[in-house]
Amino acid sequence: MSGLCGWMGHGAGVGDNQALLATMAAPLGRFDATPVRHVAGRRSAAALAAQPASSHVYQQDGLTVALWGQVQLAGTRSAGDELAAELAAGWRQDPDAVCARLGGAFSLCILDEARGEALLAVDRTGTRPLVYQLAGETLVFASSSDALVRHPATPGQIDPQGLYNYVYFHMVPGPGTVYKGQQRLLPGEYLRYRQGAIEKRPYWQIRFDERQGQSxxxxxxxxxxxxxxxxxxxxxxxxxxxxxxxxxxxxxxxxxxxxxxxxxxxxxxxxxxxxxxxxxxxxxxxxxxxxxxxxxxxxxxxxxxxxxxxxxxxxxxxxxxxxxxxxxxxxxxxxxxxxxxxxxxxxxxxxxGGNERYAKQTVFALYDRLPGLLRKALLEPAVFNFPGGGMIKPIRKARSYIEQASVPMPARLETYNLLGRYGAAQVFDADFLASADLDGPLASLRDAYGKQPSASLINQMLALxxxxxxxxxxxxxxxxxxxxxxxxxxxxxxxxxxxxxxxxxxxxxxxxxxxxxxxxxxxxxxxxxxxxxxKQKHGFGLPFGVWLEKHQPLQELAYDSLSSLRGRGIVRAEFIDDLLGKHLKEHPGYHGTMVWVLMMLEQWFRQRPAAAPHA
Missing domain, CATH: 3.40.50.620 (HUPs)
Known part of the structure; x- marks a missing residue:
């Protein structure tokens, strides 16, 4: 993928820093063989793995700037390392104004040894990620966690919350990661490091102007x-x-x-x-x-x-x-x-506004517009107390509609969440579950959703x-x-x-x-x-569950992966038995999704033998 890595507030000298930097940077270019540039100071260092058009580096008088990506810098036509030099000049003049000039797809680090300060930033939509960790007074950062955990100050320790969030969402949502103490910058966010302390702020947030304007x-x-x-x-x-x-x-x-x-x-x-x-x-x-x-x-x-x-x-x-x-x-x-x-x-x-759930949630939102007395005193008693209503299709649909419409946003978006359908207690080992916050995933959704309180429902969902x-x-x-x-x-x-x-x-x-x-x-x-x-929306969906029924090598890999996962103290052995022995046969397409999610968790661990499930 290319990317950045480095640190501020650590080091015994330039030579030692160069060697450590090469170790950290190794994962950044392992698949696409991009050239790597190293710049090291006494207490800071940065490496940038990128093709020449996306590589912008400056180092002088204890100030290092490394900028990765396709970047636009307001007020200039500079390119290449000249871009980094202009950012260095802007930093010296007004550090708080640096990010306001940046556009495009990028990640940035500025390391200032003279001031004992640093700046990290990523682009507005998060296409060029950065993870970071503060260890004592040392700030370590990288575009990939695989690079960050190679620094001796930030060895990776698995976070149970990150694993729980993964099974819930099928990915680990930012700002969290799968490692304790390690965080990701959110889209449009920057981090300032000053003398061993950090603060994060958005330099850009999406804002909607919903007034009718042009033709x-x-x-x-x-x-x-x-x-x-x-x-x-x-x-x-x-x-x-x-x-x-x-x-x-x-x-x-x-x-x-x-x-x-x-x-x-x-x-x-x-x-x-x-x-x-x-x-x-x-x-x-x-x-x-x-x-x-x-x-x-x-x-x-x-x-x-x-x-x-x-x-x-x-x-x-x-x-x-x-x-x-x-x-x-x-x-x-x-x-x-x-x-x-x-x-x-x-x-x-x-x-x-292209996802089906936008229209669906708009229909659910209509229920909120009904007077509360009408809902609670008339509609809901009539629907839920109707004799034999569970056997009558229109009544069943009305019940389902009211039940979903009554769940507040954004939790309503997770009504059909796969982990929720199984039940967390059925999926996870009890000791593991005790170390995770089960409300954490929905809390993260509420936090992100709440950042657009004045927007319409559609724009709140778009921002989320x-x-x-x-x-x-x-x-x-x-x-x-x-x-x-x-x-x-x-x-x-x-x-x-x-x-x-x-x-x-x-x-x-x-x-x-x-x-x-x-x-x-x-x-x-x-x-x-x-x-x-x-046409109806589709995309590059993979028929994994369908193929898993008939293709023996795929079955063997999936079953072997889940067998190994049993011993990691994360997922209950009984759940894995039920998933492979019963659920998958009942509905391969539906339950195949959980097989994939758990298989890829085990495959992720196998590629990182030093990573312990939790400690």
Whole structure:
């Protein structure tokens, strides 16, 4: 993936620091073989693994600046190391103003030995992560936990809460990690270190202006121009390709890339020989429509078996989103064609209102608008006390609706949470469960959701998803899959200009009644084929549960992984027996998800033999 690592407030001398820095930086370029630059001082050091266009370094008079990514710096046309030098000058003049000038996809460290201060920051959507830990007066940081735990001041100790959160969400949501004492910077956040103490603050937060302003035509023109500019900027100096699932987002990026580049874009799609999972016909439709140079690959169960240990190795946190596997094979296909950067369509749903749950939660919210007396004194008694109501379909549906609508947001989003359906006490070992906060996952959702109290329901959900769905889940999935394949990745929908543009659309332009991403689709009508605009959402879902029924090598790997997990003191042996012996046979697609989540937890541990489950 490339990235940063380093520290402030530790060291015996430049020579020793260089050696330790090389040890920390080793995981950053292990999959994509990026060149690494080292800069060490007496009490601080930083390493940057990145291709030349994304590597910006400055060191002079005890001040080090390392900047990774595709960066825009307000008020300058500087590039390369000149960008880092300008940031150094800005730091000397006004440290508090540094982040306000930064845009693009980046992570940053500034280490000032003379002042005994440091600054860490990541971009607005969290595409370039940073984890950190304060050990005594030493601040250690890295783009990957695998690098951070190599510093002697911050050896990794597994946090039971991180493991619990993983099984709940199928990833470890920020700012937490799977290690005790280790944290992640949130999107748009910076950290200041002063003489052994740290403070964190947002330098940017999304803000919505929901007032109706410009005409549809004016907004459509701006939207398309932002898309073209974003694709053009991300394409500079690289051989690019695009993921193409056949959905609206990936098809739009493929079409704009062809338009901007003036030649057929290289597009890449994954298919599955499994009923209900293959969407290749829509990818082919988009390719024909835009005239792209299209490439396809059908992932097999054998491919999944081969990829599983690699997935355990490349993710620095336990990660259970199975669609990382097809994303990897898609990126690998592009790598063989000489592509250096893949374009992902991620962000369109979370900026413009494209997930089904947005419409669903709007319907539930209607119940809150009814007078309380009507709900409590009339409707609810009538529905729940109706004789034989459990046998009558309309009454059952009414009961289900009221039960879900009565759960406050954002907890209502987790009504069908898989761990909740099993029950935490049934899944986890009792001693392990006693060391975790069972309310922790929902508390983290409430905290993130509460940061937009004045926004409409749709925008509150969008802001939550920018953090939980994108920064914690979908972006790491694609970024790590591409890292494993040895290519970079960019997300044109997540340019600063596009994010800002989306905040000025009204709630109705995003969700018109129950019509998802209304403005987005209308603005692209005539550009995208109608069949793609009206198709049901799908993506690169993996038919793991279906294949697990019939493919012996996949069964053996899954059963062996869960057998090993038994001995780690995390999951109850009885639950694993029930999952494999009973539940999986009843519904492979549904229960296969938990098999995958637990299998990938064990695979993550296997790739890190020194990591103890908990201590």
């Amino acid at each position: 549809f035509e004016a907004l459509k023109e701006q939207f398309l121009q932002h898309l073209k500019d974003s694709v053009r900027q991300a394409s500079e100096g690289q051989k690019v390709g695009a993921f193409l699932s056949g959905g609206t987002d990936s098809s739009t990026i493929a079409g704009i890339l062809t338009q901007v580049g003036g030649k057929p874009a290289d597009t890449y799609s994954i298919g599955f020989e499994a009923e209900g999972y293959d969407e290749m016909e829509y990818a082919r439709l988009a390719s024909r429509h835009f005239g792209t140079n299209h490439h396809e690959y059908y992932v097999t169960p054998d491919d999944v078996v081969a990829a599983i240990p690699k997935m355990g190795a490349v993710f620095d946190q336990p990660f259970g989103n199975a669609s990382a596997v097809p994303a990897f094979y898609c990126a690998q296909m592009a790598k063989r064609d000489g592509v250096t950067c893949m374009f992902g369509g991620d962000g369109g749903d979370e900026l413009f 998803d920018l953090k939980v769905t994108l920064a914690d889940n979908d972006l790491p999935k694609v970024i790590k899959a591409c890292e494993l394949a040895g290519v970079d990745v960019a997300f044109p929908f997540l340019s600063d200009a596009m994010v800002e543009f989306s905040t000025h659309l009204t709630a109705k332009q995003k969700l018109n009644g129950t019509k998802l991403r209304w403005f987005f689709k209308e603005a692209l009508r005539g550009f995208l084929p109608d069949e793609i605009i009206t």
